[in-house]
Each structure stands twice: as C-alpha cells, then as structure tokens.
Amino acid sequence: MKRLAYLLLSCAALGPTTSCSKDEAAPTGPKEYQVEYQVTSNAPVSDYLSYTNESGGNTTRNNTPLPASYRFKRTMKRGDNLTIxxxxxxxxxxxxxxxxxxxxxxxVKKETGRGVGAQAVPVYVIGQ
Known part of the structure; x- marks a missing residue:
C-alpha cells in the first residue's frame, strides 16, 4: 500500500509541472498509441508490480516472474500519463x-533501481 501511495503521489506531482511553450506544437487531440511496459531484473521475480492500464486505471500484480512485458492500445491526449x-x-x-x-x-522513459529493496518508477506524460 505504501508503494501505491508513492505511485499516486508521483503522478499527482508531475501533472502541474507540464507546460506549453511557444515552440511546442499545439495539441492535435487524442491519439491511439501502442503502449508497452518492459520489466527486467537480475532477480527472478518482482514482488510488486503496478502499471497504468488501457483504461487509465491501475493493474497490480504480485510475485511476477521476470522478465515481463505488457502491451495494449490506449487513446491518450496531452497531459495523460503512463506509470509503472x-x-x-x-x-x-x-x-x-x-x-x-x-x-x-x-x-520514452526508463528507470533502474538498485539494492536490497530495489524499485523502479518511471513516469511519462504525453506531450512531455
């Protein structure tokens, strides 16, 4: 539960930090993307895994064999985020x-965690 709270706070903190500059192209509206999450490790199992799914909600898995990959299509617009x-x-x-x-x-985003309680939490915001 502590990790889920961290995940939600990370997402909330990123929302207000996105901005548009004069040099950026104006958003063209929603677009369908092929989303893929890849998880690799020198450990055989991830004890906890949570990611933003195709509906924008969260999917949580425990004791997931690694490596793991999740793919789906999702329509998103500027400001929507993906987190794992x-x-x-x-x-x-x-x-x-x-x-x-x-x-x-x-x-578009990659993060590596190291050590006894290693965790990785990349967050990507569309239009970032």
Whole structure:
C-alpha cells in the first residue's frame, strides 16, 4: 500500500509541472498509441508490480516472474500519463530492476533501481 501511495503521489506531482511553450506544437487531440511496459531484473521475480492500464486505471500484480512485458492500445491526449512501478523484496546490494515505457515501439522513459529493496518508477506524460 505504501508503494501505491508513492505511485499516486508521483503522478499527482508531475501533472502541474507540464507546460506549453511557444515552440511546442499545439495539441492535435487524442491519439491511439501502442503502449508497452518492459520489466527486467537480475532477480527472478518482482514482488510488486503496478502499471497504468488501457483504461487509465491501475493493474497490480504480485510475485511476477521476470522478465515481463505488457502491451495494449490506449487513446491518450496531452497531459495523460503512463506509470509503472516494479520492486524486488529481499534482494541483495547487487540487485537491480529496470522498467521501460515504450510508445509505438519507441522507448520514452526508463528507470533502474538498485539494492536490497530495489524499485523502479518511471513516469511519462504525453506531450512531455
């Protein structure tokens, strides 16, 4: 539950930080994207995994074998976000977990967590 609260706070904190400059193209409205999350680790299992799903809600999984990948289509507009949180419980100092967010096959955000309680929480905001 603590991790879910962290995830929600991360998303809320990012919302107000997005802005439009004169150089940016005006939003053209909603667009359908092929979304993919990729999770890799030197550990065999992620004890906790949560991601923004195709409806904009959250999907949570426990004890997920790694590597893992999730794909779906979602229509989004400027300001919508994609977030994934994955963690390892009881790892070692050498433990690593990496999460990547891909849109239409292009990696847009990637984060790696290291250590005993390693976790990665990349967040991507459309139009960022």
């Amino acid at each position: 949180l994955a963690s390892i419980d009881g790892g070692t100092a050498a433990s690593e977990i990496t999460c990547a967010i891909l849109l239409d096959g292009k990696e």
